Amino acid sequence: MIDTxxxxxxxxFLAITAIAIIKMRNLFVVIMLFxxxxxxxxxxxxxxxxxxxxxxxxxxxxxxxxVLMLATLALTKNHKEKIPTHHARIPLLVVLITGAxxxxxxxxxxxxxxxxxxxxxxxxxxxxxxxxxxxxxPNIVTAVLASYRGYDTLGELTVIFTAGxxxxxLIGGRIADRPLPTFRPNFSSKLRPILKDKFxxxxxxxxxxxxxx
Amino acid sequence: MIDIIISHYNYWVVIMLxxxxxxxxxxxxxxxxxxxxxxxxxxxxxxxYISIGYVSEGTPPIIAEGFTKYSNPLPHVxxxxxxxxxVSTTALGLALVVRIxxxxxxxxxxxxxxxxxxx
Amino acid sequence: xxxxxxxLLLVVIPLIAAPVVAMLPNGRLPWLLVLVVTWLxxxxxxxxxxxxxxxxxxxxxxxxxxxxxxxxxRIDAMNAFVALMVSGIAAITVPYALRSVEKEIPRxxxxxxxxxxxxxxxxxxxxxxxxxxxNLFVFLEISSLSSYILIAMGRxxxxxxxxxxxxxxxxxGATFLLIGIGLLYAETGTLNMLDLHQxxxxxxxxxxxxxxxxxxxxxxxxxxALFPLHLWVPNAYKxxxxxxxxxxxxxxTKVAVYIMLRMVFTVFSSDFVRTTPTHLIxxxxxxxxxxxxxxxxxxxxxxxxxxxxxxxxxxxxxxLGMGLASALGVTATLIHMFNHALMKGALFMAxxxxxxxxxxxxxxxxxxxxxxxxxxxxxFFIAGLSLIGVPGTxxxxxxxxxxxxxxEQQSWFIALVIILGSLLSVVYLWKVVEVxxxxxxxxxxxxxxxxxxxxxxPMWALIFANIYFGINTELTxxxxxxxVKLLGIPxxxx
Amino acid sequence: xxxxxxxxxxxxxxxxxxxxxxxxxxxxxxxxxGGGFQAGIILSVAFIFYSLVFGLKTTEQVLxxxxxxxxxxTGVLIxxxxxxxxxxxxxxxxxxxxxSQNPIEGQHLGILMIELGVGITVSSVMLIIFFAFAGRGxxxxxxxx
Numbered sequence: 001m002i003d004t005x006x007x008x009x010x011x012x013f014l015a016i017t018a019i020a021i022i023k024m025r026n027l028f029v030v031i032m033l034f035x036x037x038x039x040x041x042x043x044x045x046x047x048x049x050x051x052x053x054x055x056x057x058x059x060x061x062x063x064x065x066x067v068l069m070l071a072t073l074a075l076t077k078n079h080k081e082k083i084p085t086h087h088a089r090i091p092l093l094v095v096l097i098t099g100a101x102x103x104x105x106x107x108x109x110x111x112x113x114x115x116x117x118x119x120x121x122x123x124x125x126x127x128x129x130x131x132x133x134x135x136x137x138p139n140i141v142t143a144v145l146a147s148y149r150g151y152d153t154l155g156e157l158t159v160i161f162t163a164g165x166x167x168x169x170l171i172g173g174r175i176a177d178r179p180l181p182t183f184r185p186n187f188s189s190k191l192r193p194i195l196k197d198k199f200x201x202x203x204x205x206x207x208x209x210x211x212x213x
Numbered sequence: 214m215i216d217i218i219i220s221h222y223n224y225w226v227v228i229m230l231x232x233x234x235x236x237x238x239x240x241x242x243x244x245x246x247x248x249x250x251x252x253x254x255x256x257x258x259x260x261x262y263i264s265i266g267y268v269s270e271g272t273p274p275i276i277a278e279g280f281t282k283y284s285n286p287l288p289h290v291x292x293x294x295x296x297x298x299x300v301s302t303t304a305l306g307l308a309l310v311v312r313i314x315x316x317x318x319x320x321x322x323x324x325x326x327x328x329x330x331x332x
Numbered sequence: 333x334x335x336x337x338x339x340l341l342l343v344v345i346p347l348i349a350a351p352v353v354a355m356l357p358n359g360r361l362p363w364l365l366v367l368v369v370t371w372l373x374x375x376x377x378x379x380x381x382x383x384x385x386x387x388x389x390x391x392x393x394x395x396x397x398x399x400x401x402x403x404x405x406r407i408d409a410m411n412a413f414v415a416l417m418v419s420g421i422a423a424i425t426v427p428y429a430l431r432s433v434e435k436e437i438p439r440x441x442x443x444x445x446x447x448x449x450x451x452x453x454x455x456x457x458x459x460x461x462x463x464x465x466x467n468l469f470v471f472l473e474i475s476s477l478s479s480y481i482l483i484a485m486g487r488x489x490x491x492x493x494x495x496x497x498x499x500x501x502x503x504x505g506a507t508f509l510l511i512g513i514g515l516l517y518a519e520t521g522t523l524n525m526l527d528l529h530q531x532x533x534x535x536x537x538x539x540x541x542x543x544x545x546x547x548x549x550x551x552x553x554x555x556x557a558l559f560p561l562h563l564w565v566p567n568a569y570k571x572x573x574x575x576x577x578x579x580x581x582x583x584x585t586k587v588a589v590y591i592m593l594r595m596v597f598t599v600f601s602s603d604f605v606r607t608t609p610t611h612l613i614x615x616x617x618x619x620x621x622x623x624x625x626x627x628x629x630x631x632x633x634x635x636x637x638x639x640x641x642x643x644x645x646x647x648x649x650x651x652l653g654m655g656l657a658s659a660l661g662v663t664a665t666l667i668h669m670f671n672h673a674l675m676k677g678a679l680f681m682a683x684x685x686x687x688x689x690x691x692x693x694x695x696x697x698x699x700x701x702x703x704x705x706x707x708x709x710x711x712f713f714i715a716g717l718s719l720i721g722v723p724g725t726x727x728x729x730x731x732x733x734x735x736x737x738x739x740e741q742q743s744w745f746i747a748l749v750i751i752l753g754s755l756l757s758v759v760y761l762w763k764v765v766e767v768x769x770x771x772x773x774x775x776x777x778x779x780x781x782x783x784x785x786x787x788x789x790p791m792w793a794l795i796f797a798n799i800y801f802g803i804n805t806e807l808t809x810x811x812x813x814x815x816v817k818l819l820g821i822p823x824x825x826x
Numbered sequence: 827x828x829x830x831x832x833x834x835x836x837x838x839x840x841x842x843x844x845x846x847x848x849x850x851x852x853x854x855x856x857x858x859x860g861g862g863f864q865a866g867i868i869l870s871v872a873f874i875f876y877s878l879v880f881g882l883k884t885t886e887q888v889l890x891x892x893x894x895x896x897x898x899x900t901g902v903l904i905x906x907x908x909x910x911x912x913x914x915x916x917x918x919x920x921x922x923x924x925x926s927q928n929p930i931e932g933q934h935l936g937i938l939m940i941e942l943g944v945g946i947t948v949s950s951v952m953l954i955i956f957f958a959f960a961g962r963g964x965x966x967x968x969x970x971x
Contacts, residue, residue: 003269007223008222011222011223011226011227014226014230015226015229015230015233018229018230018233018234018253019233021233021237021249021250021253022233022236022237027243027245027246030245030246030249031245031249034249034252034253037253037256038252038256041256041257041259041260044260044263045259045260045263048263048264048266048267048284049267049268049271049272049273049274049283049284050263050266050273050284050288050289050292051273051275051859052273052289052293052859052860052861052864053259053263053289053292053293053296054859055859055860055864056293056296056863056864056867057256057259057296059864059867059868059871060296060297060299060300060867061252061256061296061300063867063871064300064867064870064871064952065252065299065300065303067874067956068303068304068307068955068956068959069245069248069249069303069307071307071956071959071960072245072307072310072311072959073245075311075314075959075962076245076310076311076314076320078243078245078314078319078320078321081241081242081243081246081321082242082243082321082323082324088236088240091236091239091240092236092240094239095232095235095236095239096232098232098235099228099229099231099232101543101546101547102228102231102232102511102543103225103228104539104543105515105539105540105542105543105544105547106221106224106225106228106540107539107540108519108535108538108539108540108541109221109224109515109518109519109540110518110519111220111221112220112221112222112223112224112264112267112269113220113267113268113269114220114268114269115268115269115271115282117265117518117521118518118519118520118521118531119265119266119285119287119288119517119518119520119521120268120285120521121521122400122520122521122522122531123287123400123401123521123522123523124285124286124287124521126401127274127286127287127401128274128276128283128286131276132276134929134933135930135933135937136856136930136931136933136934137856137857137933137934137937138275138276138277138856138857139274139275139276139855139856139857139858139859140274140275140276140283140286141274141275141286141289141290141293141859142855142856142861142937142941143286143937144286144287144289144290145290145293145861146861146936146937146940146941147395147397147920147922147933147936147937148395148397148401148402149290149395149402149403149466149467150394150395150909150920150936150940151394151395151403151467151919151920152290152291152294152403152466152467152470153294153905153940153944154347154905154906154909154920154940155294155458155467155470155471155474156293156294156297156298156470156863157901157902157905157943157944157947157948158347158350158451158454158474158902159297159298159301159470159473159474159477160297160300160301160947160948160951161350161351161451161898161899161901161902161947161951162301162448162451162474162477162478162481163300163301163302163304163305163477163951163955164898164947164950164951164954164955165354165444165447165448165451165478165481166304166305166308166448166477166478166480166481167304167305167308167954167955167958167959168444168895168954168958169441169444169445169448169481169484169485170305170308170309170311170312170481170484170958171308171311171312171958171959171962172444172891172954172958231511235504238500238504239504244496247500251500251503251504251507254504254507255503255507255510258507258510258511258514261511261514262514262517265514265517265518273859275857275858275859287517287523288514288517291466291523293863294466294470295510297863298470298473298506301473301477302473302477302499302503304955305477305480305481305499306496306499306500306503307959308955308958308959309480309484309492309495309496309499310496311959311962312484312492313489313492313493313496316489316492317489317493325493329490329493337913337918337919340913340918340919344906344909344910344919347902347906348902348903348906348907348910350902351898351899351900351902351903352899352903354895354898354899355895355896355899392918392919393918394918394919394920395918395919395920395921395922396917396918396920396921396923
């Protein structure tokens with residue numbers, strides 16, 4: 001019972017946050033609300049017994065993604081979304097059709113929490129029953145992630161590696177193509193580096209050389 | 214009727230959340246807001262997956278004494294992977310937004326379009 | 333002992349090479365390694381096809397876990413065919429890329445650029461090889477993310493907006509695919525394609541299954557650039573670096589066609605397609621795509637955009653073949669997939685070579701360039717003939733099979749649409765030929781020289797492939813036949 | 827934040843704690859929630875935290891961009907290398923059973939190795955991404971202080 005109560009409450013919070021995100025025009029608020037949305041969904045993951053996922057969502061969604069969005073906001077200095085000039089009728093129609101299709105699709109879906117659904121009866125039992133004996137890992141999520149479906153995780157790692165390569169290619173260079181007005185993110189420190197003299201000089205000439213290339 | 218609400222409300226709210234995100238992506242012209250929309254869309258899909266794996270009165274799938282009912286670990290694993298894919302996409306999208314701002318001076322789709330057309 | 337691992341090495345070798353390339357110093361070394369890797373992949377893919385072309389199946393259990401608990405690579409003739417196409421195009425694109433990339437990409441980014449190229453290859457090959465729907469999603473995302481990056485590397489600022497647009501649409505597509513996979517998983521509890529097929533059979537009437545199918549199809553259609561979801565394609569192909577236009581135009585959408593085939597015919601079945609309105613939807617989308625995309629192509633003022641719209645039209649032919657849902661129709665789809673990679677690769681290479689010389693792909697800037705660059709122009713012309721479907725070229729074979737499949741079902745209308753599409757392609761290709769050959773060159777155009785040999789050789793290699801597969805159809809038709817048999821698609825009967 | 831003693835003090839003492847927690851999550855992933863990915867994020871957060879207070883330059887002296895790039899590549903190579911090792915030992919790709927005489931030990935070893943690869947790549951990629959965003963558009967010469 002208490003689980004259901006928490007579940008409903010969190011879902012309600014999520015719904016309110018999502019609507020607020022659509023309505024808000026101040027991008028800073030939108031990003032903050034997104035962080036809240038993410039944290040709430042992490043809470044919901046915990047309620048639904050997905051501890052690992054909750055951990056990751058809290059670290060990634062509420063953490064890294066939000067920080068990156070804030071950094072982008074600081075770089076673009078665009079705090080207010082423009083009011084669209086045209087009505088969003090077609091998007092609304094598309095969304096309504098998609099949503100209706102999904103609701104239609106839930107009619108035959110197994111009940112929420114049903115222990116006899118196909119997803120609980122097929123494939124899963126072996127993971128539960130034999131993962132300790134086969135992989136020696138009590139955390140089944142780790143066992144599946146790293147061993148049974150380890151190749152997916154290699155793919156996942158490659159995805160994140162791709163993102164690293166992509167960000168380096170797109171904005172890895174220190175200086176923008178077109179000189180921007182001097183920019184200082186408010187979180188940057190003007191602190192005099194401790195290891196200033198020698199190290200720093202060396203580092204900077206190295207960078208300069210790279211720019212000349 | 215009540216039965217079906219109790220057994221499906223979770224999916225329905227999640228679908229509503231998905232559509233809120235989807236709507237934000239396709240109706241908004243601000244590039245950062247679009248990325249937020251994508252993230253909400255994806256996070257809601259993650260919620261759907263975890264709902265599929267949920268067992269009432271179960272515990273997280275970490276084997277321990279005294280528990281027999283565990284939630285399904287496979288959706289968790291899939292979602293862990295999907296979260297990583299999501300954050301990678303977000304990082305790339307935001308990097309593109311930064312570059313677009315440098316090149317166009319704006320991150321509003323309409324204004325970018327106008328600039329491209331005026332050339 | 334090592335032989336059993338070849339199918340896997342096909343994906344893992346470029347995967348290992350990608351971080352190695354990223355660590356190499358900028359210069360020609362990264363290119364050399366990529367060249368070696370792609371040709372190695374081509375060799376492995378050829379070996380793989382030779383093993384499975386008679387209907388054998390290679391099954392490889394990753395991590396030693398039996399499916400459906402672990403991930404399985406299950407290579408049949410169709411997988412091997414697609415893998416050969418992807419690695420073949422990659423192996424030919426890399427020599428072409430050397431000069432063109434040196435000109436278009438800043439020197440300090442070369443090694444990262446080639447690393448992203450390899451990752452794109454990894455993604456496409458991984459998709460082609462896998463037998464697990466979620467693994468397919470992961471590798472599809474590798475290829476998508478890396479293609480966003482590669483497109484954004486174009487020199488104009490619009491490359492950035494093109495990449496962003498592609499990113500948004502591609503991610504929506506991926507999320508739709510994820511929703512579809514989730515719904516199917518909720519109904520079956522498995523992710524292995526074969527297992528899914530078996531477990532879906534008794535519950536094929538469930539509304540959840542239908543919805544899952546619809547979401548998977550819409551998701552793939554976004555990646556496939558199926559008309560009217562093609563909006564990202566023209567700009568993406570136009571503003572990408574030339575070598576990337578070649579590679580993506582020749583492979584990315586074709587791999588999406590493959591995913592569609594796999595999902596529709598392996599996970600679901602040809603019966604499902606025929607008994608539900610699916611085949612009608614495919615036919616309708618195909619017809620609209622062929623006609624409208626070709627007409628839009630006629631009005632383009634930019635050579636690369638024109639070819640991009642032509643790609644949308646050609647992909648629609650493949651969907652048309654799937655809509656026919658007969659053995660012959662799907663055979664035509666498979667053959668056209670392969671042949672279209674050959675001809676679109678060659679066409680984009682020719683335009684890329686001109687861009688290499690004049691720096692721009694707008695038609696008015698290409699006036700009279702054909703006479704300055706006769707070899708490039710000749711390549712464009714022959715590949716164009718292949719695209720139209722003139723006998724003696726690869727394009728003829730696939731169109732021929734498609735028309736046969738339509739006539740087999742007495743669908744005169746569809747046969748007419750196919751021929752109309754060919755006529756429209758004559759019109760838009762003529763537009764380019766006219767500009768290239770019959771218009772007087774501009775003053776600056778007169779000083780333009782023929783493209784360097786390193787661009788011409790790969791281009792002509794593809795031209796010869798176009799002619800070879802137009803005359804000797806043994807490989808393509810045999811493999812496509814075997815693949816269709818394994819998909820279990822019966823021939824059409826009343 | 828230049829002279830904010832409290833912030834500097836907190837970061838100095840929190841940094842090792844966060845890093846230690848990252849290691850805990852990394853190696854305790856077999857038994858509790860967590861694993862390479864989460865650990866990588868936490869470790870990168872420790873460095874991000876540090877750079878927020880002490881400045882990007884200082885952090886980059888500890889972690890020069892070139893080194894980060896190599897570390898990022900190494901993680902992927904460790905993961906794929908584990909797979910290739912099992913392949914060379916005669917098994918399938920990522921079949922950890924062969925890594926040791928005892929299959930369970932082999933599994934432990936394999937999972938440890940790949941989680942290590944994941945942790946290394948994830949933390950370095952996150953740092954690369956953060957540094958790229960934070961350092962963007964900040965002309966080199968203007969950073970005199």
